Amino acid sequence: MTKSDNTPNRRTVLRLAGSGFAATSLAGCLSGGGNDSDSVYIGATLPTSGPFGAVGQNIKQAMELGVKHANQNGDAAGRDVEITFKDTQTDPQRGSQIAQSLIQNENVDMLAGSFSNSVALSITEIAARNDLIYVNLGGGNTTTGEECRPNMFVSATNAVQQSSGSLGYVLSEGLGDSVYAISSDYSWGQDHKTWDESVLAPENDAEFVGNSWTEVGQGDFSQPITDAQQSGADVIVFNQAAGDHIQSAQQANEFGLFENHVCVWPATGITEAGQIGQDVISKDNFYAGAVWYWERETPAATEFTEAYRSEYDELPYGFSACMYAGTRTALRAVGNAETVEMDPVRKELEGMELFPQLWGTGERFRACDHAATVPTLTVTGRDPSEVDGQNHFEVVNAPQNVEETQMRDCSETGCEL
Numbered sequence: 001m002t003k004s005d006n007t008p009n010r011r012t013v014l015r016l017a018g019s020g021f022a023a024t025s026l027a028g029c030l031s032g033g034g035n036d037s038d039s040v041y042i043g044a045t046l047p048t049s050g051p052f053g054a055v056g057q058n059i060k061q062a063m064e065l066g067v068k069h070a071n072q073n074g075d076a077a078g079r080d081v082e083i084t085f086k087d088t089q090t091d092p093q094r095g096s097q098i099a100q101s102l103i104q105n106e107n108v109d110m111l112a113g114s115f116s117n118s119v120a121l122s123i124t125e126i127a128a129r130n131d132l133i134y135v136n137l138g139g140g141n142t143t144t145g146e147e148c149r150p151n152m153f154v155s156a157t158n159a160v161q162q163s164s165g166s167l168g169y170v171l172s173e174g175l176g177d178s179v180y181a182i183s184s185d186y187s188w189g190q191d192h193k194t195w196d197e198s199v200l201a202p203e204n205d206a207e208f209v210g211n212s213w214t215e216v217g218q219g220d221f222s223q224p225i226t227d228a229q230q231s232g233a234d235v236i237v238f239n240q241a242a243g244d245h246i247q248s249a250q251q252a253n254e255f256g257l258f259e260n261h262v263c264v265w266p267a268t269g270i271t272e273a274g275q276i277g278q279d280v281i282s283k284d285n286f287y288a289g290a291v292w293y294w295e296r297e298t299p300a301a302t303e304f305t306e307a308y309r310s311e312y313d314e315l316p317y318g319f320s321a322c323m324y325a326g327t328r329t330a331l332r333a334v335g336n337a338e339t340v341e342m343d344p345v346r347k348e349l350e351g352m353e354l355f356p357q358l359w360g361t362g363e364r365f366r367a368c369d370h371a372a373t374v375p376t377l378t379v380t381g382r383d384p385s386e387v388d389g390q391n392h393f394e395v396v397n398a399p400q401n402v403e404e405t406q407m408r409d410c411s412e413t414g415c416e417l
Helices: 010-018 053-073 092-106 117-129 159-164 167-172 187-203 222-231 242-254 270-276 299-312 318-337 342-349
Strands: 039-046 080-087 110-113 133-136 152-154 178-184 207-214 235-239 262-265 286-290 377-381 393-397
Touching (some): 080 092, 092 117, 110 318, 117 133, 117 152, 133 318, 159 167, 167 235, 167 286, 187 207, 187 235, 299 318
Parallel strands (some): 039 110, 178 207, 178 235
16 A cells, blocks of 8 residues: 555554554564564655656556555565655655655665666665665666665666667667667766677677767757768667657657668657657667567566556556566565565565566576566557557567576676675
8 A cells, every 4th residue: 555644654653562552463573673563664766756757657656556466465475565655856866865764754664666777876875774675677787787786676677688679689680780879978878878889789790980978858869860870870879768769769750860770769668659659660760679568468467557557547668567576576575585674585586586477588686686687678660550549569579588688697797796
């Protein structure tokens, strides 16, 4: 359930327990560092306003649904699960502040959420100092690389997985042999550009001819698109997300880029597709990576999609599926460990298959870097005449051997746990 402002926090519960008033109701409950309670408390840190607010709201609903299903199915050893949401506004400093507030004022047992690599890292430090598990979406490579932490698990794809499932697919299929990148100048975009240049291009005998840096919320991509056209590259990868993805795709079409270039976006979804326009994404040379897609044909994916649509009268985004699975998996680890303490829950999560299997590839949390082995789906746009609702995409590649095709070897991540 979602915890309201009137719900007594853990301090109230502990005070009652200390007085003997709650001794009977707390008997046999989960153990956890002195914070014993009838419930498991999750502090959810999401951007529900600002540039990623629409995505954050969709993820918030997925987490609410995950908690509802966890309570119905007894994921946390039959204990009731409660969740409190706080808005990060995609600001690292605010992220750390609200994480601290959730821990001090709400006495949460774990943290979950985020949609930004830098915000996730700021929250991870607070969670680590308080010995709490933190499940997040990460995005960049550092959360499962040199800045990994024992308490942090990333249930979405990182930049390596996204690049490999988009640009990597295009190059491996022989659709181009030279690449120009237009990259957003923050950690996520920087990670993509580095991987494109240092790994994907050389591995596929392609030349990386240049890169243009852009600001978040760039708005006008005229100059970088012109630079890309003049570079002579036949593949242009736009390392842009959310609103910048939408704007850059629309302008790529206005500049006629699809006529002579293969254009690639590493992280797309139904909200971006709807705003870009089906006439654009259905161009022959439009390719993108999707962390998940609601038409994914697995029993668990179908069930999740229908439950989400029934609950909210809309469809779940890809990152919402990741957070739903990450939240329920963490709660099952709590149930298996019969405690909310970090070390036992961590041991349960390492190597644990994600629940439910929304991708159907045996996806799990790797022990070596705590990255989820979920595939990036390579998608193109359906012909507008075939679109009925939000079935925007055709999935052209959905790898089963994700660790071999889309992830770094454990020895190459820089993560030391």
